[in-house]
Amino acid sequence: MSLTRVYLFTYNALAFTLWATSTTYAALLLTQQTPLPTIFNKIYNPYLLTAQSLAILEILHSLLGLVRAPVMTTLMQVASRLLLVWGIMYPFGDHGAAWGGSKIVGGFGGEAQLGDYAFLGCLGAWGVTECIRYGFFALQVGGVGVPGWWTWLRYNTFYVLYPLGISSECTMVVKALKPAAELHPAFWWFLVVVLGIYVPGSYILYTHMIAQRRKVLRKQKS
Template identity: 30%
Template sequence: MGLSKPYLLLYNLVQAFGWGYILYLELLSSARSGDVGYFLQIFQTLALLEVFHACFRLVRSSPLTTIIQLSSRIFVVWAVLYLYPEVKVHSKVFKMMVVSWCLAEITRYCYYFACLLFKPPFSLTYLRYSLFMILYPTGILGELLLILLSLSYVSKRSPIDFPMPNRLNVALHGYCVYWIVLIMYLPFSPVMYKHMLAQRRKVLGSPTRKNV
């Protein structure tokens, strides 16, 4: 395995602590949303390394699945929260999304870290493949609501508006792009949820099969 194991151990450890710190900040009533947003940018963007992990077979994940999982979060972090920090005024929606992301990621990275060293305890494995059943829907709901809330700001000032005429002879309106992203949640979210349910059955087994 060479240097890949120490590298993955360090990567998962850094991510686990990073998301733990974000959760700590978010749960502190005195924490500023700007602080949370800054660390979200760092650790969610750092997760793009996982595409390379999958491409170079450092892990067994599918590159396509990894890209789908990361793309919506990257969009929310940079195209919504970074460009339109005003949406954080809706603190309950922001908190629901961030807490959902944090709990899912802390569990996931702790599980991956443990797998590299020893067989993880069943409790950790169970949490890794069960918490998503609640955290994925709440996280997705938070993402959708924040994108929807950003639309009023996008319509007034969008950094990706390319009106006609231009060299490409193609008009691109940021408001339409945000709506396209919203619509793409409809087919991809159920697919990813079913994929995670299949992974859960693969690791934990079918409840009906266990009861036989």
């Protein structure tokens, strides 16, 4: 393989491993009836934070032409995820207590609140989606060949997982409005603008995935 293919295979395999670890660990904690606030504190750092932050490289991949993904679509998707893990979960989770804002997720021994359920929704939707996506790309770039059932998962599961992820993300942003205002009014306004962008942005990303699915189906039929 060329150096570019080796790099892309390594990147996708690493991302798959990180997402598989965080998702499997969270599922294990759920089966053990672990309280949701505790799950957040165990999963968020370093697992989820590392896995999601790594996606910054995908913007560079698109800009350099290493992958065929559109720059704007990639930027929108990565930016929304980074907002959640760094702009919401970090300052308003248990790890961000030093910021002085109210917690909307996390807190050892506390009762689960809406933010904890929204976090679980994000983690579930993101985790399953990214395990499928990065595994798909790793197999594809590695020249191993992608099984038909994995291709089906890649281009069909988003119909359910994307709405779950978006609704969970929006819930976390809404829950963060009050503590954001406690930190600074500008932060509150920023999140309000973000919520206004979410509707058209979600439509663009959703229809992009539907278009990608149609292209794949046409190739399979031809």
